[in-house]
Amino acid sequence: MNTIKRIDPRRPFIITAAGVKRITLGEIGSSDANVAHWPTLGHGGAAAKPRRTLTDPKHVLLVAAHSERGALDEHARQAVAAAALLADTHTEVVLVVFGELKDDAAALGVDKLVELAGFDRRVFAPESELQALQACVAAFAPKNVFLPDNAIGDGDLGRRYAASAGASIGAHIVEINAQHVGAYAHAKRAFATRSLPDVILLAQNAVDAKLPFVGAGERLLSDFIDVAAPAAQRTRDLGLEDLDAAQVALEEADFIVSAGNGVSDIPSFERLADVLGAAVAASRVAVDNGHFKRDKQVGATGKTVEASVYIAFGISGAVQHLQGIKDCRHVIAVNLDGSAPIAKRADLTVVGDAQATIAALIEQVQSARAAQAARGQPPAAVGNREPEGVAA
Structure with a gap:
């Protein structure tokens, strides 16, 4: 029975x-x-x-x-x-x-x-x-x-x-x-x-x-x-196979960089995402301005993400956007306004220009990798990577 x-x-x-x-x-x-x-x-x-x-x-x-x-x-x-x-x-x-x-x-x-x-x-x-x-x-x-x-x-x-x-x-x-x-x-x-x-x-x-x-x-x-x-x-x-972070759905991405209205140099932002191996996201305003496709939008009317690290460049942090990142583990905000709403959600806030911070991060990552290469060390694993598989 x-x-x-x-x-x-x-x-x-x-x-x-x-x-x-x-x-x-x-x-x-x-x-x-x-x-x-x-x-x-x-x-x-x-x-x-x-x-x-x-x-x-x-x-x-x-x-x-x-x-x-x-x-x-x-x-x-x-x-x-x-x-x-x-x-x-x-x-x-x-x-x-x-x-x-x-x-x-x-x-x-x-x-x-x-x-x-x-x-x-x-x-x-x-x-x-x-x-x-x-x-x-x-x-x-x-x-x-x-x-x-x-x-x-x-x-x-x-x-x-x-x-x-x-x-x-x-x-x-x-x-x-x-x-x-x-x-x-x-x-x-x-x-x-x-x-x-x-x-x-x-x-x-x-x-x-x-x-x-x-x-x-x-x-x-x-x-x-x-x-x-x-x-x-x-x-x-069989080791790990590099997977282009752009191919990872935002809902599954572990590392995300997100652009808002404060990001004017989109090519540099996308270059940073590539250097870091991070998925690309955007605020509703950045999407409405035509800088990103709708599937990159994070917020109440977009995607809800659960990344371990979410870096927001030039995003003030409207209620709808904060709702989309409520389950992220670590949030880092880069904004000229240290009292912006996103600063209250962020674990770390960098008060500064988004473009200058993006350029500095790219330079730092490239310098670190060059130093590793000079020492004969493999580059540190970053971004979203998937296992290639194993064989018995």
Whole structure:
């Protein structure tokens, strides 16, 4: 007999620090008791967050993820937050990062960090990564292992580890609390739950990554991981193939430069985008002026983008444009008016002429690449790149 409940095809709930926001078959907040509640902090940002209470640690929740340019993406941060929210006062959160991490581990909710800087997300080395994860699991003996269920390495690593260890696994998890996990089934026409498996692969946006507390943030040596002698590879890495950033849809672009009414030298702007390997976007005014095609428009009446870096040149920041970049991780504004609306949204504002800044950036990038070439080093990877593929 099929015991899987049919549900409305909406996300059943999202776990937050204040409890579980749940909407399943009209049931609201039924799982709140299973999640620790933390005091709500104001939005002023001045108050220091308290450290998560940890006494006599006996257990570990381990999170593994790849970094990109020294940072974790939002999906990986959500996986860390899931472990931090589920950890009790006797449980430490350990984060294993494949690659360099410049983020503040404590702010992510991490108690102990193992940074495996010898790994590169752009290199396909599944056997070596599996060997490293197995060594970390052996060292910390975690109750559960968390990974973001994505298509860029973490999901694959989690499945490989579960298969090698004979561990139970839950994939595409959209619901999680201290007792169970849940995932859609039958093409989202049904929903299934089970007790927490050994390996938990979280779907995106199942957890709110904003935490009202911090972890200990202790960085550990990775001397128990032999990254210098990787496991024998049974796959061949064919490397990366450069992809013209102009061919990347704005909704998928990770690095975007955007022009507004303050950009008068369009050829120089497009040259900068080419030099940086960034996708090109524009404000509604720049599109209406005929400088760019309509598919480049960002805003309420254009595209909504989720880039890691969005650089706005000569854009004042109308409400409609700000709505289109609300999900960007880092926004940099270049504007003559330091009090323009976009400056309130930007993480960094350069008060200056857009054309002069564009010319200076082009010169700096070219100088840096020339210096690298003189030292015999390959140019740093920039822009939007896609994997060429791998062969067994």
